Amino acid sequence: MNITTSEFSGTRRLLLKGAGVAALIGLGVIPFDVPQALAAANDKYPEEAFKQKNEADAIKALYGKTAEPSDKVKMDAPEIAENGAVVPISATTTLADVTSISFLVSENPISLIASYKIPAGTLPSVANRIKMAKTSNVTVIVEAGGKLYSAQKEIKVTVGGCGG
């Protein structure tokens, strides 16, 4: 059973790399494709993604795929945050067809901070304020044209904002 599953996901990866949108639509009809189904339920609050402690798990629960680093995703954040309770972070991108922008802090007890849906006509640029428990990598994920792109930056925190 395990072997079958891993073979299956291997095929899926190949398809994702090889073909484009057509392959994605094709995959939609294959059963067991849970992440795809989650991604399709895009209008609902992503409860599961906001329960994941680990950054990779949160991205998987939210999008059902992995992101590749891109220099077209720009994050504006301080090098050092004196107060982890309020860290101003903004993100913008030059990528086209952006459908969502998400913020994650890898060292927080819950990695996913916020996920913003960007309908057509809304500019792919968001500013917000987040909490950071301690010094951590902060990741911005941009979903554009069905693919995920990311930018990452380490922010040093002198006073944590998640309790204790």
Place this chain on the structure above:
Amino acid sequence: MASSIRVRATSNGDTTEVQALIQHPMDSGFVKDAKGEIIPPHFIQVLTFEYDGKPVFVADWGGGVSKDPYVKFAFKGGKKGDDLKVSWVDNKGATDTTTAKIQ
């Protein structure tokens, strides 16, 4: 009760820039109070901005968003004097809604 939402939406002719500030504790559920007891989670989960009956921006939030959250974005279109509707719902089911005029 005064609205928990403060919004400023300004149009420059092409795009409308929106800034919103909401009064909310945004308790993550990981912080202890002075007595050492966990403060239960209490945070906004979904914040929606609607213009002309359609969502122009939807925020899905967790407890990692700062207290009294702030968000800024911009969308194409939007005329001076038009309404922008803002609403949120938190993890306890509480909601608030306001309508701002685009300036």
